[in-house]
Amino acid sequence: MKLKTNLFGRTFQFHDLKAVMAKANEEKSGDQLAGIAAEDAKERMAAKLVLSELTLGDIRDHPLIAPEEDEVSRVIEEAVNERIFAEIRNWSVGELREYLLRQDTGQEQLRRLSRGMTSEMIAAVTKVMSNLDLIQAASKAEIITSCNSTMGQRGVLAGRAQPNHPADSIQGVKASLFEALSYGIGDAVIGVNPVIDTADSVKNLLEATKEAMIKWQIPTQNCVLAHVKTQMRAIRGGAPADLMFQSLAGTEKGNSAFGISVGLLDEAHELIHKEGTGAGPNLWYFETGQGSELSGEAHHGIDQVTLEARCYGLARKYQPFMLNTVVGFIGPEYLYDSRQVIRAGLEDHFMGKLHGLPMGVDVCYTNHMRADQNDMDNLAVLLTAAGVNFIIGVAMADDCMLNYQSTSYHDIATLRETLGRRPAPEFERWLVRMGLMENGRLTPLAGDPSLFMI
Incomplete structure (x- = not known):
């Protein structure tokens, strides 16, 4: 799992997935209060770049809280449809974003895709999307x-x-x-x-x-x-x-x-x-x-x-x-x-x-x-x-x-x-x-x- 990138003439090295996920967030005072936010916009962009190149398999293979330590993690993990996950495990977070925004990706595709993803994968792609991306992708979903x-x-x-x-x-x-x-x-x-x-x-x-x-x-x-x-x-x-x-x-x-x-x-x-x-x-x-x-x-x-x-x-x-x-x-x-x-x-x-x-x-x-x-x-x-x-x-x-x-x-x-x-x-x-x-x-x-x- 690659956690390093060169950007703006600097080398950015992130300690683990948890750090990449936090620093890729848009600015939030809560993350700053917790001491986990990006130091500046440059570090945020570097984290987004690193995150976009990680695969969905990387995210699942490196749980932020191990299922044996947390029952919410167990609920999330047990809900994954393994057949669907196997189809997408090698997708990068960036590729997932592109799939979500494609014109031919409709609500049935989103519904099926959801069953193969963990919550952390969904959070990851959210961090590399603009506000308009979030609006466009969500507007496809009809949940009755x-x-x-x-x-x-x-x-x-x-x-x-x-x-x-x-x-x-x-x-x-x-x-x-x-x-x-x-x-x-x-x-x-x-x-x-x-x-x-x-x-x-x-x-x-x-x-x-x-x-x-x-x-x-x-x-x-x-x-x-x-x-x-x-x-x-x-x-x-x-x-x-x-x-x-x-x-x-x-x-x-x-x-x-x-x-x-x-x-x-x-x-x-x-x-x-x-x-x-x-x-x-x-x-x-x-x-x-x-x-x-x-x-x-x-x-x-x-x-x-x-x-x-x-x-x-x-x-x-x-x-x-x-x-x-x-x-x-x-x-x-x-x-x-x-x-x-x-x-x-x-x-x-x-x-x-x-x-x-x-x-x-x-x-x-x-x-x-x-x-x-x-x-x-x-x-x-x-x-x-x-x-x-x-x-x-x-x-x-x-x-x-x-x-x-x-x-x-x-x-x-x-x-x-x-x-x-x-x-x-x-x-x-x-x-x-x-x-x-x-x-x-x-x-x-x-x-x-x-x-x-x-």
Whole structure:
């Protein structure tokens, strides 16, 4: 495995694959904080050149975390289709990039290719792609999933209604939900982040959202984004949960910091299929985000893009209905400014799609980052062009419970109208019945939540 190159009149020698992967990353404050980033643009370009010439076999033969030491590595390794991998093991990372961008490489080729790759291979090719490359390649992937409804069809942009409330007030949650519905948002999921992580509180929120779904015959799914153990207790107590939720990290140690393991996820997987209220077959909702492993001191010296890819390698074991990266939520320690957030959003979306996952993005930032709402508008447009399955909607783009900035319900409606996207098919038919949409466009009734306050 060649880890040296001459560039700009200098010789660049990298210690191991882990160093090449880290230094080939686009600039990320998280990698700098971890002490693994490239020293300058010249070293970054040298690392990209070295990485582009490594083969997929080189990457698999030199695991960043050995499978015997990490259960996420084992999940990723065990999922590889050996016949497909044998066909591509001698491809260089650069050749993989060229294949992904070829005009005659379509979604079926991507779907098959995905089964023969590890997450580290997907992370590697991401590092040698431009933003436009990431958009072009991801736009080829159509990942359709089904719970009570379906989403992911080409031309569909779904939205998660996130009607959070700082005191878990059922009345407050419903008020925000009704605004979302009035703008045609909620086809991905009605997903509430609870303040109170108890089984009783989770059950109350699930019952309230399910009650609204039944009353108005809304073709969607509900979820409360509590810890998976709390959801399991609530479901065993009779709570009507369509989807099971959990945040994921890319290492076993990182997941331990979240209080989860593969064994626990397996148990929750069995429970939601036996006692959940979703029709399925896809019954999971996962969230990720670059930097979580570093914040938990569980990164093993690996860069945050590669760790994010490993989250997706774990997620695909459970065939989720939806998955999103909360791209700018953690803060400037990991993604410093709008340029880094936009790059990370495009990277994460591409890597999720190449894993065969129904990828969404929470287009968001915290108030202490060097970013603003215009930057989020830009990222939302880029992701819509890239074929993102869904994005998050919160009232006025300002989450009053989690205290961060995202995209609003009417932002998603505007993206659909401007870029020719539609809601999920069943949900659009419901919107037409409710008088909120006609011929793919919102009617004058849209944006008036009083429609549901009877």
